[in-house]
Amino acid sequence: MTIPALSPADVDAAIALASSRGRPVNVHSAGVAELAAALGVLRCTENGQSVTDAVLLAAHDLLYAQAPRHLGDSSMRRLAAVLLGRGVVPKPGDYEGQWWLWWPKSGHGPCRDCGKSRSLTRYSARFGNDYRYLCARCRADERQQIAEQAGRLREMLAPPVAAHPAHMPAPVTGSHPTEAAPANGTGAAIPPPSDRDWETYATRLEGLLAAVGWAGFDLPQEWDIDFDAQEGALLFATLWRGDGGVDVEYLPHQGVLALQHFDDVTGEWPEAYSLLEDGIEISVSGSGEQAVTAVEAAAGEAGLLDAAHVLVADTAPEEAKQEFTLRRVRRIFQPAADFRQLPLGELLREVTETEWLSAYLDWVVGMDGRDVAPDIVPDAAAPGVAAWCWRNNTAVEDHHLDTDVLMARVNIAVTRITQQHICPIEGIDWDSIKDALMDPQWALADGTPVHSLFGPGWAEVAATVTAELDRWRQLDHEVLGPETTLILMSIGGSTSYTDSWWGQGRWRSICRRIIADAIAAGLPLPPPYDQQGPDALLADLDAPDEVPESVLDWLIDPPRAGDRTPRGLRMHHVTRPLRHRWDPYWLSDSIP
Incomplete structure (x- = not known):
């Protein structure tokens, strides 16, 4: 590349950068001149001087060649941001396939698909795609194309209508359709679902469990299915996060989603533990958004949206x-x-x-x-x-x-x-x-x-x-x-230091318990909720930084109510996380 005139600042910056990698260097050390040249290119660019794409890329590559492990170096990131703005983006395998670690997550430049200069977001190399920068419009088009391709593929691979597979693949994408009509209680037999019905149920179930999937649970690629003429369709599976399991059952004709205790009845999972002690039944017969919110609230209250706390049983062998x-x-x-x-x-x-x-x-x-x-x-x-x-x-x-x-x-x-x-x-x-x-x-x-x-x-x-x-x-x-x-x-984020912080999945249930205990103790709610009621207070506490300071103060340390002192976020035991137990009882000496 054409090396700009080096300034003393370029040389000093190059020496500092090279020294940060654990080896003593000076102006005559190998590689320092190249680093200084690359930093000089960056300086010229940021000062508004004209620098070609080729020179910019060469400067970036000099920095990478000098320190391939120093992927977070700010100079490389700044050069990458300039290159992105000019539409220069690495190929998937460039820089050992790790360029996305320092290339910006978002920026402004030519979109890969439409070529127009717009705000861009980098999307991950998943589902057969490469890392790529797309504008919002082209990303929406891409998602639509994926959905259409998946639909055509499902139609091509669909089994004969008369034969239902033992497992129904979960669709790749799709909307959240409304529930099938619940059984009417007349005793009339429910007709067997078609293959398209099963796909609709699976799509709906994935949408209902979106918050659970975000919380780290692996949603299955296939759902086990069953059908009863009186109860209707059933989709079920065990959801895993690490060694923690939760059994899920979904009855679309009944409008019910059940989260249940996992029980290793077959002995196949000796390292597993259940993340629920008691089962939860959630009505999901309402609108799509209402049902998703209901599942998220129930899963949050049960601790499924937070990190699990697991203790080994005292009786377990050392x-x-x-x-x-x-x-x-x-x-x-x-x-x-x-x-x-x-x-x-x-x-x-x-x-x-x-x-x-x-x-x-x-x-x-x-x-x-x-x-x-x-x-x-x-x-x-x-x-x-x-x-x-x-x-x-x-x-x-x-x-x-x-x-x-x-x-x-x-x-x-x-x-x-x-x-x-x-x-x-x-x-x-x-x-x-x-x-x-x-x-x-x-x-x-x-x-x-x-x-x-x-x-x-x-x-x-x-x-x-x-x-x-x-x-x-x-x-x-x-x-x-x-x-x-x-x-x-x-x-x-799951220690005693943060167990009363906003942002955890149990936040709403924690607030509900504090409010209920305060009311039971005869403590009035803080204004204006003394007039609006506890439901309004609970709803507004989803954003506790937006309520009046007096309300947040009340939540942290409620005042005395006669001879009783209700506890708030600072002292209430409800803030303590739910704990589970791994009990390898089959290893105990007391088991014959």
């Missing part, structure tokens, strides 16, 4: 307890070993030698979160990021705001931001979280800029939060990979 612990370690770190293409033992040695990460593992994962199952739960990872990159290990606590209510409102605002940048497939977008938290326009629901709340202390808060986010980004990209990082953040 070797079983040790194996349970080792299995947990493998489930956390095997994805990282695969990401790094290292043996698990070598990966674990590197992790334990990283002092700061080792401290997080000892306290958050090994002590406070020792019973949290190692699964990817995006809505648990969000408060994990908020807790350990905002509130802890930073200067936020040193500059505690005037009231706990105000701190809670800021915590909620941080959690909202992290929720927007966590994907169970692609991982955590640390840079977008950082940009959002450091944006001067970032404000609470009432319009108050967050930085103004901290006054002169904001500079220290911003510096320490940025450092913490950057540290996790580097660990994510260089050491752990997106899957293990998500697991660690899911555990971090």
Whole structure:
């Protein structure tokens, strides 16, 4: 490439970048001139000078060649953003297939399909597609084409009408149709469903379970099916998240979805445990949106949308307890070993030698979160990021705001931001979280800029939060990979530190219990809900940062009611997570 005239700043930046990789360098060291040249190209581009696409790409490739493991380097990301704006996007296998780790998740530039310069989003390499940047219109067209292709394929592969398969494949895509008509109670036989009916039921069931799928459960590719002339159709399966199981039964003619206790009656799953103690029946005969909301609410109250807390039975043999612990370690770190293409033992040695990460593992994962199952739960990872990159290990606590209510409102605002940048497939977008938290326009629901709340202390808060986010980004990209990082953040968001935080699946049921106990104690609801009633308060607490401060204060610490003191978020035992038990009773000495 044509090398621009190097400035001393380019050389100094190149030396600093090379030195950050653990080797002493100076201006004469191998590779420093190339790094300085690449950084000079970036400088020229950002100063508005004319630089060709070829030179930009060559500069990017120089940085990559000098440090292929330093995938999160800001210079590479900035060059990638410029290239995206010019329509230059790597092929799927370029840069060892890992270019998406530093290429921006969203940006502005020519769409791959229509060629028009628009806002773009990167979509994952799933279902036979490559990583690609599309505008919203072309993404909608793509989804429609996939749906049409799937429909044609199902028609081609559909079995004869007279023969029903033992399992019905779940459709790839589709809308959420209304329920079939419930049995009318007249005793008239229900006609057997057609193949298209079964597909409709399966599509509907996938839509009902959307929140459960987002919470990390694997929805089956095939549903077991059955039919009874009086009860109608039945679709059923066991849903798994790690070693935790839940049995699902769906009766579309009855308009009922049942979530049930998993029981390993065949002995095929010795490492499994049930994530439900009691069964739940949910009416889903209403409109599509109402039914989906009902399932999400029931699953949230049952703890299925949060990370699972699992204890080993005290009666289990010591070797079983040790194996349970080792299995947990493998489930956390095997994805990282695969990401790094290292043996698990070598990966674990590197992790334990990283002092700061080792401290997080000892306290958050090994002590406070020792019973949290190692699964990817995006809505648990969000408060994990908020807790350990905002509130802890930073200067936020040193500059505690005037009231706990105000701190809670800021915590909620941080959690909202992290929720927007966590994907169970692609991982955590640390840079977008950082940009959002450091944006001067970032404000609470009432319009108050967050930085103004901290006054002169904001500079220290911003510096320490940025450092913490950057540290996790580097660990994510260089050491752990997106899957293990998500697991660690899911555990971090499921400790006693966050068990009363907004954002968890049980939030509404926690608020409902606090309200009910306060009413039972004779405590009036805070205005205006003393007139509007508890249902209105519960609905508005879905966004607790938008209610008046006096209401949130009431929820955290309700006032006394005569000789009784109802408990709020700070002290109520309902905030404690539900716990499950793994009991390998077949290994007990008392079993003959």
